[in-house]
Amino acid sequence: MTSTPRLELRGISHAFFGMPVNCDISLRVEPGEVLGLVGENGAGKSTLMNIVGGVLTPDEGRMLIDGDPYAPKSTGEARARGIAHVHQELNLFSQLSVIDNVFLTAYPRRWGVFTDRRKARRDTADALAQLELPFSPSTIVEQLSPGHRQMLEIVKGTLGSPGLIILDEPTTSLTSRETHLLFALIERLTAQGTSFIYVSHILDDVKKLSDRIAVMRDSALIDVRAEADLPVRELITLMVGRPLDSLYPDRAGHTPADVQAAPALRLDDVSATGLVHRATLTVDRGEVVGIFGLMGAGRTELARVIAGLDAADSGRIEVAGTDVTRLSPRARIAAGLAFVTEDRRGEGLLMEFPVVANAALPSLARWSGGVLAPLRRRSLRARVQAVTEALRLKATDLTRSPVQALSGGNQQKVVLAKWLLTEPELLILDEPTRGVDVGAQYEVYRTALERADAGTGILVISSELPELLGIADRIVVMRLGRIVAEYPRAQFDARIILGAAFGERPDEVAAGEAASIQIQGGV
Amino acid sequence: MSRVKDLALQNVPVILLVVVFLAFAAVDPRFLSGDTITLILRQSAYVGILAVGMTLVLMTAGIDLAVGSLLYLTAVVVGQIVHTVAMPIFAVPILAVLIGAMFGAFNGFAVSVLKIIPFIVTLAMLTAFRGLGYGVSDSREVNYPDAITALGAQSVLGIPLPIAVFALVVLLAHVTVTRTPFGRQLLATGEDRQAAARAGVRVGRIQFAVYVISGALVGLASFIAVIQQFSGTVTPAAGKGIEFDAIAAAVLGGTSLFGGRGSVFPGTVVGTLLIQLVNTGLGFIRVDLYLTQMVQAGIILLAVLIDSLRTGRLEKLRRTVITSGRQDDDPPPKPAAPAQTQEAGR
Numbered sequence: 001m002t003s004t005p006r007l008e009l010r011g012i013s014h015a016f017f018g019m020p021v022n023c024d025i026s027l028r029v030e031p032g033e034v035l036g037l038v039g040e041n042g043a044g045k046s047t048l049m050n051i052v053g054g055v056l057t058p059d060e061g062r063m064l065i066d067g068d069p070y071a072p073k074s075t076g077e078a079r080a081r082g083i084a085h086v087h088q089e090l091n092l093f094s095q096l097s098v099i100d101n102v103f104l105t106a107y108p109r110r111w112g113v114f115t116d117r118r119k120a121r122r123d124t125a126d127a128l129a130q131l132e133l134p135f136s137p138s139t140i141v142e143q144l145s146p147g148h149r150q151m152l153e154i155v156k157g158t159l160g161s162p163g164l165i166i167l168d169e170p171t172t173s174l175t176s177r178e179t180h181l182l183f184a185l186i187e188r189l190t191a192q193g194t195s196f197i198y199v200s201h202i203l204d205d206v207k208k209l210s211d212r213i214a215v216m217r218d219s220a221l222i223d224v225r226a227e228a229d230l231p232v233r234e235l236i237t238l239m240v241g242r243p244l245d246s247l248y249p250d251r252a253g254h255t256p257a258d259v260q261a262a263p264a265l266r267l268d269d270v271s272a273t274g275l276v277h278r279a280t281l282t283v284d285r286g287e288v289v290g291i292f293g294l295m296g297a298g299r300t301e302l303a304r305v306i307a308g309l310d311a312a313d314s315g316r317i318e319v320a321g322t323d324v325t326r327l328s329p330r331a332r333i334a335a336g337l338a339f340v341t342e343d344r345r346g347e348g349l350l351m352e353f354p355v356v357a358n359a360a361l362p363s364l365a366r367w368s369g370g371v372l373a374p375l376r377r378r379s380l381r382a383r384v385q386a387v388t389e390a391l392r393l394k395a396t397d398l399t400r401s402p403v404q405a406l407s408g409g410n411q412q413k414v415v416l417a418k419w420l421l422t423e424p425e426l427l428i429l430d431e432p433t434r435g436v437d438v439g440a441q442y443e444v445y446r447t448a449l450e451r452a453d454a455g456t457g458i459l460v461i462s463s464e465l466p467e468l469l470g471i472a473d474r475i476v477v478m479r480l481g482r483i484v485a486e487y488p489r490a491q492f493d494a495r496i497i498l499g500a501a502f503g504e505r506p507d508e509v510a511a512g513e514a515a516s517i518q519i520q521g522g523v
Numbered sequence: 524m525s526r527v528k529d530l531a532l533q534n535v536p537v538i539l540l541v542v543v544f545l546a547f548a549a550v551d552p553r554f555l556s557g558d559t560i561t562l563i564l565r566q567s568a569y570v571g572i573l574a575v576g577m578t579l580v581l582m583t584a585g586i587d588l589a590v591g592s593l594l595y596l597t598a599v600v601v602g603q604i605v606h607t608v609a610m611p612i613f614a615v616p617i618l619a620v621l622i623g624a625m626f627g628a629f630n631g632f633a634v635s636v637l638k639i640i641p642f643i644v645t646l647a648m649l650t651a652f653r654g655l656g657y658g659v660s661d662s663r664e665v666n667y668p669d670a671i672t673a674l675g676a677q678s679v680l681g682i683p684l685p686i687a688v689f690a691l692v693v694l695l696a697h698v699t700v701t702r703t704p705f706g707r708q709l710l711a712t713g714e715d716r717q718a719a720a721r722a723g724v725r726v727g728r729i730q731f732a733v734y735v736i737s738g739a740l741v742g743l744a745s746f747i748a749v750i751q752q753f754s755g756t757v758t759p760a761a762g763k764g765i766e767f768d769a770i771a772a773a774v775l776g777g778t779s780l781f782g783g784r785g786s787v788f789p790g791t792v793v794g795t796l797l798i799q800l801v802n803t804g805l806g807f808i809r810v811d812l813y814l815t816q817m818v819q820a821g822i823i824l825l826a827v828l829i830d831s832l833r834t835g836r837l838e839k840l841r842r843t844v845i846t847s848g849r850q851d852d853d854p855p856p857k858p859a860a861p862a863q864t865q866e867a868g869r
Binding site (some may be wrong): 513 | 698702703704707708710711714715718719721722723724783784
């Protein structure tokens with residue numbers, strides 16, 4: 001193309017504490033183009049986007065916007081030059097209203113000092129309408145669903161018609177309807193000349209949206225090609241650096257465990273007001289049970305009730321034969337329960353602490369004679385090292401660098417390692433692959449399935465149906481806080497399961513809308 | 524029913540204020556008079572002004588422990604200046620505000636530029652400001668001229684001067700918090716400083732500004748205290764421990780000690796009135812002085828307890844998936860409902 005690119009990078013390099021994260025990257029984004037950017041966690045995508053978005057200053061290299069030099073020192077400056085950066089993690093203030101979040105630093109003013117609330121409200125309402133968002137501009141963000149919060153981040157990005165919008169994993173919390181609306185918006189904006197850099201692990205989405213796709217691996221830009229020249233299989237090979245035969249490890253299916261042992265989990269008519277309604281479920285030892293359902297179907301709520309984080313009002317919960325219904329989360333852990341939360345930043349990790357400290361937390365007692373007895377640090381470290389190596393965790397220093405410095409996929413491995421160290425009888429995984437790249441996804445599931453083969457019962461919650469179809473022995477569907485359907489592996493059918501999640505009865509599915517619902521993710 | 528309950532939970536401080544007032548009235552019906560109310564308002568004024576400044580600081584997830592000492596220091600310094608330099612009476616409060624702001628700027632500098640945590644900075648200043656005040660006054664009482672002290676009995680449009688000043692401060696602060704970009708950025712900074720910085724908020728400036736404002740309000744409060752509570756005489760113990768009343772008033776009014784949440788009006792105003800109501804009321808029904816402090820502490824604990832219960836309950840309500848009316852075992856609704864299902868938060 002002979003036109004001036006919207007954004008041009010020339011030889012961008014950046015290092016953290018001497019570790020290179022971006023090596024000599026040169027890239028162009030044309031006006032009105034969607035450039036897909038893919039790569040494993042830790043490949044350097046986020047760093048590169050932070051450089052473009054003004055969060056980081058590159059050590060070397062230059063950037064140009066529409067042919068003019070561009071060296072932003074802050075996000076504000078980047079914004080002023082027409083670069084909008086929608087981060088993967090949400091940057092919302094939950095106590096403030098939607099309007100406040102949208103206009104925090106760019107409030108329209110009256111008489112120079114006061115906020116022009118009428119104009120702000122109107123502009124916000126217009127922007128919300130663009131994405132058909134059903135909430136009012138004055139809603140306090142705290143009250144929005146995760147999907148709506150993510151949409152709000154995107155609304156913030158599109159405001160003030162920037163020339164280039166960076167979307168970093170924008171669909172992780174979106175429903176398929178919301179995803180469609182987002183894609184339609186991207187199409188409208190590109191038609192008006194707006195450029196996009198679309199970063200995502202959902203390769204189908206990247207393929208669908210992008211004009212060209214850039215692949216990063218090990219801090220370097222490996223290849224940039226037109227979308228049509230990059231079939232998914234090749235894309236994965238480029239990303240991982242080796243051909244990956246399947247996205248999920250083989251699940252041969254479990255052989256029913258000896259009947260002597262109590263099941264890993266038994267729920268008998270468990271209810272918790274407003275959260276879970278009359279759930280009955282058994283997870284055998286060595287069995288992998290998937291829970292599928294829409295956003296807000298009560299899956300995480302059920303997991304929290306099992307883990308003892310929310311109280312059950314009635315019914316009975318047994319973990320590995322122990323009645324834990326009235327026990328504290330701590331006692332349930334002792335009974336053999338492990339819960340890998342969906343919110344690894346908020347609930348799963350101490351972000352300032354290194355890998356070893358995080359991983360050892362629930363099993364500290366094993367490495368010491370008592371609460372005040374000194375820790376056997378060497379054997380603890382050796383054990384953590386063994387587990388993290390098995391997970392192929394990439395970290396510079398297990399005992400010193402904070403987990404904050406790790407990529408999303410590696411952080412998830414730390415959370416998993418932490419619970420594997422407790423050698424659980426029941427392992428609950430809540431959205432274990434959210435924002436995690438294909439390579440790490442594989443490792444997470446391979447490890448979980450190995451645990452299952454060793455006799456642990458696994459309960460996996462996921463919004464990615466193909467994932468559950470790949471690894472589960474049985475899928476349970478939840479809707480409105482109750483278990484509405486259950487399918488053994490032999491009866492796995494994506495359309496029927498989706499239909500059940502949407503509240504259709506099996507006979508309606510064939511003719512129903514389920515067929516038109518796009519399955520997100522997977523290959 | 525649960526709506527009424529929620530509404531009640533949302534307005535704990537106001538309800539508590541009314542209940543405590545009625546309780547005192549029940550013990551002694553004479554309590555129920557316009558004079559008592561005016562007295563409470565009058566005595567609330569200076570602590571209230573401090574509490575407003577404290578509220579702004581708490582909103583940014585900071586704290587200002589030095590307000591009591593700074594109140595004393597400002598009162599002493601202004602008192603000395605008034606004795607040595609002739610000036611019109613209206614210039615005295617302005618001088619107090621400027622001196623307060625100047626020392627506040629010192630706190631602000633330490634917090635925003637030197638990046639020392641607010642608790643430590645202001646804890647150090649708690650001692651330093653009082654020490655400085657002792658130095659300036661030679662640890663002696665400082666007396667203000669009668670002409671200034673007499674202002675305490677003045678009224679503006681029929682409203683006693685201290686109450687009028689308090690009301691004006693509340694109005695300005697309320698408008699600043701709710702109607703200016705600064706106010707919104709203040710709350711954002713308190714909720715998540717890093718996220719605010721990423722969003723382009725100049726976090727350092729906000730923090731600096733908030734300590735300057737707090738200092739300025741301490742200056743103003745020192746003037747009001749001189750003409751009201753102190754009756755023109757500043758003793759070396761003046762303002763000691765008053766920072767705790769200011770913090771308690773803000774927290775009672777629903778301002779979070781962890782930042783990002785709170786309100787000047789009704790929040791802090793109600794908190795201030797509640798504390799003063801208890802003080803005045805217990806005096807009125809002649810409760811033992813030692814017992815008074817225990818009751819005060821009890822009220823604060825109670826309010827904070829109710830507040831944490833409320834937060835817990837509201838939290839749980841937000842995570843509700845099953846909407847009421849669907850508790851029975853009828854078949855799940857038709858697919859037309861997904862939009863609503865997805866809206867239900869987690």
